[in-house]
Amino acid sequence: VKEKCIGDELKPVLRIATKEDEERAAKNREKEKEAYKICLDKIKEHELDMKLVSTEYTFDNNKVLFYFTADGRVDFRELVKDLAAVFRTRIELRQIGVRDEAKMLGGMGICGRKLCCNTFLSEFAPVSIKMAKEQNLSLNPTKISGVCGRLMCCLKNEQETYEYLNSKLPNVGEKLKTKDGVVGEVQRVDVLRQKVKLIVEDENGDKEIQEYKIDDLLTRKKKPQGC
Numbered sequence: 465v466k467e468k469c470i471g472d473e474l475k476p477v478l479r480i481a482t483k484e485d486e487e488r489a490a491k492n493r494e495k496e497k498e499a500y501k502i503c504l505d506k507i508k509e510h511e512l513d514m515k516l517v518s519t520e521y522t523f524d525n526n527k528v529l530f531y532f533t534a535d536g537r538v539d540f541r542e543l544v545k546d547l548a549a550v551f552r553t554r555i556e557l558r559q560i561g562v563r564d565e566a567k568m569l570g571g572m573g574i575c576g577r578k579l580c581c582n583t584f585l586s587e588f589a590p591v592s593i594k595m596a597k598e599q600n601l602s603l604n605p606t607k608i609s610g611v612c613g614r615l616m617c618c619l620k621n622e623q624e625t626y627e628y629l630n631s632k633l634p635n636v637g638e639k640l641k642t643k644d645g646v647v648g649e650v651q652r653v654d655v656l657r658q659k660v661k662l663i664v665e666d667e668n669g670d671k672e673i674q675e676y677k678i679d680d681l682l683t684r685k686k687k688p689q690g691c
Contacts, residue, residue, distance in 0.1 A: 471586050485523075492521040499551065503530050506546050514538050517565050527554040533565055563588055566612035573610060573618075580617050591615040598626050600655060629655050632678055641682045648674065 481489075500519040507516060514534040521528055528551055532538075540557050547555045560568070563581065570582035581588070596608050596619060610616045633653045634640055640662065641647045648662030651673055658678045665671050 489523065492523065492525070496521055499528055499530075502550060503547060506543055506550075510540075510543050510546075512538055512540060512543060514540070514559075517560065518568050525553065527556055529556045529558060531558050531560050531564075531568065533562060534559055562612045563614055566610065571611050573616070574607075575618075579611065585617060589617065589620045591617060591619050595619040595623050595626075598623070598630060626655060629658065632658065634660060634681070642676055643680050643682050646674070 496519045499521070500516065503516055503519065507514060513536075514532045517531045517533060519528065519530055528547070530547070538559070544555050544557060566579055567581040567585070571579050573579055591614070593603065593615065596603060596615070599619065599622065601608055601619075608615055608619065633655065634650050636650050636653065638650045639647065640650060640660070642662070646662070646664050648664035650660055651663045652661040654660070659675055660678060660681065661673050661675050663671055664674055
C-alpha cells in the first residue's frame with residue numbers, strides 16, 4: 465500500500481504476539497466486563513445523564529478507558545475519582561457520538577449485512593438528505609437512517625454514479641422533442657434505466673404518457689452538476 469493511501473498513522477510492530485500475550489489480552493476482556501458493570505453502578509449512584517457504551521483496558525493495564533454517549537456535556541469529575549479509587553489506575557472517560565457507538569458495538573443493517581462502519585469503513589464520510597433526494601429514495605427518516613439514527617453511510621457509496629446519471633436527464637416539466645418528431649412534457653425520469661416519460665398529445669388532443677430512452681430524445685437540457 466502506498467504511504468499516501470494510508471489514512472491513519474501506522475504504529476510500529478514490536479514483535480509477534482506470544483501465547484502469554486494472548487492469555488493476557490483474554491484476561492483483559494474479562495476484566496473489562498466487570499469494569500463495565502462497576503461503572504454502570506457508579507453512574508447510577510451519581511445520577512449522571514450519560515450512556516456507557518464500552519470499557520477498554522490497555523494491554524499493560526496502565527489505564528482503563530470508558531466510552532460513553534450523552535446529549536450534552538457531563539461533569540464526571542466525581543465519577544472519575546470513584547473509579548480511580550476502585551481500580552487504582554489511570555481512568556479516562558471519552559465521550560463519543562452515536563455513529564462511533566454503532567461502529568464500536570456493531571450490528572446488522574436493514575440490508576441484512578453487518579454494519580459497514582463496524583467492518584470496513586475507516587472513517588465517516590459526510591452524508592446529506594440531498595443524496596437521498598438525488599437517488600429518488602423515500603425521505604422517511606426510518607427508511608434512510610441506520611441503526612445509529614443518522615443517515616445511512618451507504619448513501620455516499622452511489623452518490624457519484626447518481627450525479628453522473630442525473631446530469632444526462634432532463635428536468636421534470638421540461639418540453640422535449642424526440643427523434644421521431646414527438647413533442648412532450650417530461651412527466652417522470654427513471655435514473656437507473658435512463659428513460660423518460662413524456663406527456664404527449666395525439667391528433668385529437670388527447671393526452672397520453674409515452675416512455676422514451678434518453679438517446680431517443682432529439683433535444684435535452686443537461687442538469688447542472690449536483691442539482
